[in-house]
Amino acid sequence: MDSETNRDRRIQTVCLLTLTAIAIGVALYLLRPVLIPFVPAVFLVYCLVPGLIFFGMIWGIIGMILATPIVAVTKIVLDRTEVTAPVGRLLAGKLDPG
DSSP: OHHHHHHHHHHHHHHHHHHHHHHHHHHHHHHHHHHTTTSOHHHIIIIIHHHHHHHHHHHTHHHHHHHHHHHHHHHHHHHHSTTTHHHHHHHTTOOSOO
16 A cells, blocks of 8 residues: 555656746746846746746645745845845846946
């Protein structure tokens, strides 16, 4: 019985990861023409995609929908606070210290 339960959990994990990857691909395919003129590609790759994966694994599809505003608001807050401004610049893809 335990081996069957473990097998079911492995299948569920693989299905969840596969669906997450497909959802991210579809979201980026549909949103790319809209977002690319306004958002640097570095932000999409290094911040938004991991945010989609992280929140998608926690809250599922709703988490993936909420990931974009959560990551964007986090970046805005980091930019506005003097102590965390370097982290906000890093998220924007600006690696220079100034």
